[in-house]
Amino acid sequence: MRSAAIGLAVGLWVTAANAHLAVFTKGMWCLNGADGNNLNSDDPVTPLYELDQSQWWFHAINGCNNRPPADGDFLTLPAGESITVEIAANQGVTSLSFDGQYVSDWPDGQSYPDNYVRFFAAIFDTNVPSCITSPNMHTQNQSMAAGTALAIAYVSDVADVTPENLVVFSVAYNTPWKRETTYDIPAELPACPDGGCICAWGWIPNACGEANMYFEGIRCQVTPGSNSKPVGTPKPPVWCEDDSSACVTGPKQMLFWHQASGNNIEVSGLDLAGEFKSPGYNAKCGFANGKLYHSLGTVIFSG
Ligand SMILES: *[C@@H]1O[C@H](CO)[C@@H](O)[C@H](O)[C@H]1NC(C)=O
Numbered sequence: 623m624r625s626a627a628i629g630l631a632v633g634l635w636v637t638a639a640n641a642h643l644a645v646f647t648k649g650m651w652c653l654n655g656a657d658g659n660n661l662n663s664d665d666p667v668t669p670l671y672e673l674d675q676s677q678w679w680f681h682a683i684n685g686c687n688n689r690p691p692a693d694g695d696f697l698t699l700p701a702g703e704s705i706t707v708e709i710a711a712n713q714g715v716t717s718l719s720f721d722g723q724y725v726s727d728w729p730d731g732q733s734y735p736d737n738y739v740r741f742f743a744a745i746f747d748t749n750v751p752s753c754i755t756s757p758n759m760h761t762q763n764q765s766m767a768a769g770t771a772l773a774i775a776y777v778s779d780v781a782d783v784t785p786e787n788l789v790v791f792s793v794a795y796n797t798p799w800k801r802e803t804t805y806d807i808p809a810e811l812p813a814c815p816d817g818g819c820i821c822a823w824g825w826i827p828n829a830c831g832e833a834n835m836y837f838e839g840i841r842c843q844v845t846p847g848s849n850s851k852p853v854g855t856p857k858p859p860v861w862c863e864d865d866s867s868a869c870v871t872g873p874k875q876m877l878f879w880h881q882a883s884g885n886n887i888e889v890s891g892l893d894l895a896g897e898f899k900s901p902g903y904n905a906k907c908g909f910a911n912g913k914l915y916h917s918l919g920t921v922i923f924s925g
Contacts, residue, residue, distance in 0.1 A: 642711065645803075646718050651780075652666040652681065654713070656689055666681060670881065698842070699844045701808065708725075709801060728757060739763045767798060769795045775822075785875050786855065794911070810847070811844045824836060835881065859887060861887065
């Protein structure tokens with residue numbers, strides 16, 4: 623264990639310097655890193671910025687797309703219930719590494735107050751809120767956290783996934799925040815094909831740093847309920863903070879933003895808070911909180 627602890631210390635130092643956050647779960651692409659051998663991996667966590675679609679799609683930029691989950695490893699989605707997954711800066715501080723001995727309530731294995739905020743006070747002697755950088759959550763506090771989402775494509779081969787068949791089915795407002803993050807699963811989610819489905823996790827922070835995108839692949843399967851309905855064809859979301867009638871109703875694609883190619887949303891100017899618009903998994907782009915079904919404006923299923 624000694625060498626593991628030293629390895630972790632190195633991993634955390636790297637994390638503090640440049641890493642961000644992503645989901646670590648059974649079924650994920652890039653478990654144990656792009657080389658398949660790193661219990662302190664932060665490979666799925668590296669932000670995606672101004673990349674060609676071939677590079678950001680399933681995190682090809684560092685080879686995560688070539689590291690599928692082991693046969694039989696799935697994230698299971700129980701229709702009508704919820705799942706809790708871990709969001710972390712490094713696999714070393716999740717339950718997937720070292721028997722979970724380095725986990726804490728937070729994504730970096732450290733401890734913070736529940737109402738964690740950071741102020742510029744040390745610099746300016748004021749109470750102006752600053753951005754939390756450890757862990758690198760790209761937010762000033764929980765209420766400003768932009769939101770994260772899970773999406774699903776009803777295909778088993780990742781090569782068959784496209785932005786046009788990847789449907790957002792659950793959003794968690796005010797995340798990422800603590801390590802354990804809960805997503806509600808729509809009761810109507812149908813069963814997957816025999817080989818399972820391909821899911822994806824996404825996050826676009828609201829400022830507090832570069833306009834990054836996070837996009838990660840997860841093999842998933844659904845335990846269906848008795849009222850399954852096929853998912854509809856998703857449309858690209860649009861910015862609708864100032865006019866909710868402009869929001870895309872019905873199934874929505876994930877948000878693909880600030881890349882060199884493959885974007886599906888463009889924004890310009892300032893939001894209602896006077897900050898540069900930053901599309902996210904929240905009401906500003908028409909995403910309701912929780913499972914996206916039977917909620918006006920966010921029905922994701924046809925039929
Ligand atoms: C969270 O941060 C925002 C932006 O700085 C600030 O307006 C808000 O008052 C903060 N909320 C809390 C509860 O600290």
